[in-house]
Amino acid sequence: MYWESNIVWDKVQNGLELGGRQGGLSLWLALKEKTVVCSDLKDVKETAQQLHLQYNIASLITYQDIDATDIPYENYFDIIVFKSIIGGIAFIIDGTTKYIESGREYDMMKSKFSFLTRVLEITVDNAKQML
Numbered sequence: 001m002y003w004e005s006n007i008v009w010d011k012v013q014n015g016l017e018l019g020g021r022q023g024g025l026s027l028w029l030a031l032k033e034k035t036v037v038c039s040d041l042k043d044v045k046e047t048a049q050q051l052h053l054q055y056n057i058a059s060l061i062t063y064q065d066i067d068a069t070d071i072p073y074e075n076y077f078d079i080i081v082f083k084s085i086i087g088g089i090a091f092i093i094d095g096t097t098k099y100i101e102s103g104r105e106y107d108m109m110k111s112k113f114s115f116l117t118r119v120l121e122i123t124v125d126n127a128k129q130m131l
């Protein structure tokens with residue numbers, strides 16, 4: 001993996017995972033004997049701790065609910081890691097949704113993704129860019 005060979009791991013002791021949900025990257029850092037704050041928007045201890053308890057690294061990980069657009073630390077971590085969260089933090093959207101189970105849009109999506117059973121249509125009232 002790119003990070004394995006391009007980070008000077010001896011200089012890293014203290015990490016932060018953003019948007020961790022199940023905390024996979026926190027586990028990865030803890031297995032390297034780094035201390036980690038495993039974070040997500042909410043309830044991260046509930047979603048991530050189960051995975052971590054299967055390994056002998058629990059003392060290296062603490063849990064904190066953190067919004068990646070408003071991180072309550074400055075000049076504190078040696079490394080900040082995240083995976084698949086940009087879509088979640090780039091915009092906050094207000095609107096209404098409905099499932100479509102037939103019709104032109106449904107047929108168009110079905111022709112591209114044969115496995116789908118319905119399409120979620122989102123009517124956006126307001127989109128606020130966060131980045």
Ligand SMILES: C[S@@+](CC[C@H](N)C(=O)[O-])C[C@H]1O[C@@H](n2cnc3c(N)ncnc32)[C@H](O)[C@@H]1O
Nearest residue numbers: 019020021040041067068069083084085088089
């Ligand atoms: C697709 S999941 C990815 C979870 C995990 N990183 C992974 O790769 O399996 C997106 C995650 O980003 C989190 N997220 C969305 N907006 C966020 C924000 N503003 N700050 C922190 N996390 C956020 C969600 O709660 C969710 O856990």
